[in-house]
Amino acid sequence: MNKISTKLAAYFTIAVFIMEGLLMLYLHDNIIDARIQEEFQSILSRGNSHRDVLEDRYSNTTLHHIALMESKTETEVVITDKNHQVIISSKKLTKGMRELINDSPRSLPREGRVIEANWKDMNYLATVTAFEKDGNAGYVYMFKSATPLRNLISKLNGHFLLAGIMSLIILACIHILLSKILTRPLIRMKQATEELSKGNFEVKLPHLGKDELGELAASIKTLANDLETIQHDRSEFLATISHELRTPLTYVLGYTNVALREEISESERKEYLTIIQEESKTIVTLIENLFELAKIDKNNFSIQLEEIQLSPYFQKIIKKITPAFKSEGMNLILSIKDSFSFHADPIRLEQIIMNLLDNSLKYSKAGSTTTVLVRQHVTGKMALTIIDQGIGISAEELPQVFNRLYRVEKSRSREFGGSGLGLSIVKELVEAHGGNISMKSEPNKGTSITIII
Ligand SMILES: Nc1ncnc2c1ncn2[C@@H]1O[C@H](COP(=O)(O)OP(=O)(O)OP(=O)(O)O)[C@@H](O)[C@H]1O
Ligand SMILES: [Mg+2]
Structure with a gap:
């Protein structure tokens, strides 16, 4: 070597x-x-x-x-x-x-x-x-x-020879020293990265101070931690997905067995088939959402920016979703502060708004009001705030709701067919626009989400 x-x-x-x-x-x-x-x-x-x-x-x-x-x-x-x-x-x-x-x-x-x-x-x-x-x-x-x-001269030559030999010895010492402070740590780091690629994230590297070698060692440690987190997240995500799929599928299987029985009445059979239909819908939505996330995850996901005229665009979306709010006995108000046009991917933006309004609809009670507020941000960007008077989210849970498959109250969310993917999709889409998302919430008072694109 x-x-x-x-x-x-x-x-x-x-x-x-x-x-x-x-x-x-x-x-x-x-x-x-x-x-x-x-x-x-x-x-x-x-x-x-x-x-x-x-x-x-x-x-x-x-x-x-x-x-x-x-x-x-x-x-x-x-x-x-x-x-x-x-x-x-x-x-x-x-x-x-x-x-x-x-x-x-x-x-x-x-x-x-x-x-x-x-x-x-x-x-x-x-x-x-x-x-x-x-x-x-x-x-x-x-x-x-x-x-x-x-x-005298031969004596002098002898001295010079001695000096030459001495400098060779010093060089040998420098070589040993260099290998100690340079080569060995590098070899250790190489071994550490090999361990990393084998999946062993427990890398142990000596403390090397603040020079370039030390920084490299620190970077490798950070890399190891990041890889471990990613792997952990991935296994957890897979476990959750399997769990999420297993629950509705168990229902489907159970009700299919019951529906197949000869002795049940036609009305009972219909009831079971309806449940099966509902659960299947849940599975389809879940898979569609997962597929959506997978698409965003891939780097070739692209945003088609277009110039959007504010008022007509938002009015059209609100018109589409208002019946759903009406049927739950809730109000939906659109408030446009400034009139301007901006650039965004119209289909993706609609997906973002629909997801957020869907949450407000799911997690608010009858009689409450949801407001969609659009204005121009100081940076000239579009600022969209959706304020609901729903059940809200506690401060501890708030940072987690953007995580994939995270739901505050599993049972309650399931009731509405929620899978905990909506907000993570929203976040990815906003970030793909180069935008920013922030959330404020108070339990039993309501939630407000602001997006700046
Ligand atoms: N407006 C809101 N008010 C109260 N809680 C909310 C609100 N929006 C989201 N949450 C909480 O955050 C969790 C995550 O939301 P998210 O939209 O990611 O998932 P979901 O609505 O459960 O399922 P999906 O959107 O995939 O159908 C929800 O389960 C809910 O508990
Ligand atoms: Mg949702």
């Missing part, structure tokens, strides 16, 4: 190596260069000071003195005459030293110059300074062993 921490560590290593490499190259060269210059300067100035002494008082004693002085130091001195013939030296000349003297150019400057700078391959670094005073002329050759310099 390609671990993200490995990848990151690799990028990191490359970056650090490039940086460190450049830095080392620069430092290494500079340090060595400075050191070599220092060495040359030191032997050159030493040679020059011997020159000064020789020019000041040239004598055998002076020559011996210089040779003796240098024999006690790390440097060697060789003094020659004009023709590069050795007069005196602080040490016996080696072959390399002699070659250097023989190969050096015939005319050399008084301020001196470097004649051997190859510290890598040669045994000595060397400079030469010319002197001349009162016919006494010659050269002062200074030699310094290159070995200490080479040792």
Whole structure:
């Protein structure tokens, strides 16, 4: 498996190596260069000071003195005459030293110059300074062993190598750390999502703080909870549907058996068949409503917006439903505050209004009045309020009535053939319009529902 921490560590290593490499190259060269210059300067100035002494008082004693002085130091001195013939030296000349003297150019400057700078391959670094005073002329050759310099440089290389190894170790530590704080939580989350897809919603994720990883973990937890709720709702919904279907079907089956009996009278048979017919109607309505919801649930459900003229549209609907209210001894009033036109799906909107009026009709007593109030909302949208004087809904039940198959009083609602799907369909339709629905109710006083589209 390609671990993200490995990848990151690799990028990191490359970056650090490039940086460190450049830095080392620069430092290494500079340090060595400075050191070599220092060495040359030191032997050159030493040679020059011997020159000064020789020019000041040239004598055998002076020559011996210089040779003796240098024999006690790390440097060697060789003094020659004009023709590069050795007069005196602080040490016996080696072959390399002699070659250097023989190969050096015939005319050399008084301020001196470097004649051997190859510290890598040669045994000595060397400079030469010319002197001349009162016919006494010659050269002062200074030699310094290159070995200490080479040792120093190899020591320096060793240090740089050590730094390189150290940074590798640090990188390894960073790799381990990265895998701990990055890869492991990611793997845990991957496992958690795999568990989720298997249907195990009990995901346990470590607390990861407030960074992106922590947020991801929190999102996965939320997802798990949401999925669990959805699954729970779905099973509950299915259980309720089966129950809702089973009750009327049990009636149908029971009354069919009774109606099939030979010994019952014709009028009894008719009575049973009527019950069967009623129950079948309930089942058909329930299934139609469920089908309606399923259609809305699918994402391809679309709303056909049209421009609607307020007054004629509402008057037509109210006219259609008024007889139902009349036959229950109730009043239905339409009150249109403003005259304007708006956009909505006329068929869906009628479905919404019919569902709400059907509730007012079912859950109000004879003699009560239901008012349909239409006005223009401050946002310019259409605001529709349906106010009834019915049995109302208690504050605890109010948030639940939009849930599918929820009914406040099962037995009472059943009496009216209610299945608890009306309001959830209304809510879905209003939301499909991009609208808003709100409900206020007080038991035994009445209910008012407002829709803004
Ligand atoms: N105007 C109202 N007054 C009092 N209670 C209401 C009113 N409207 C709805 N309810 C309560 O809310 C519940 C849910 O209403 P909803 O319209 O979703 O279902 P239903 O009327 O029982 O059945 P359906 O509309 O599917 O035939 C009802 O069972 C009823 O108890
Ligand atoms: Mg209803």
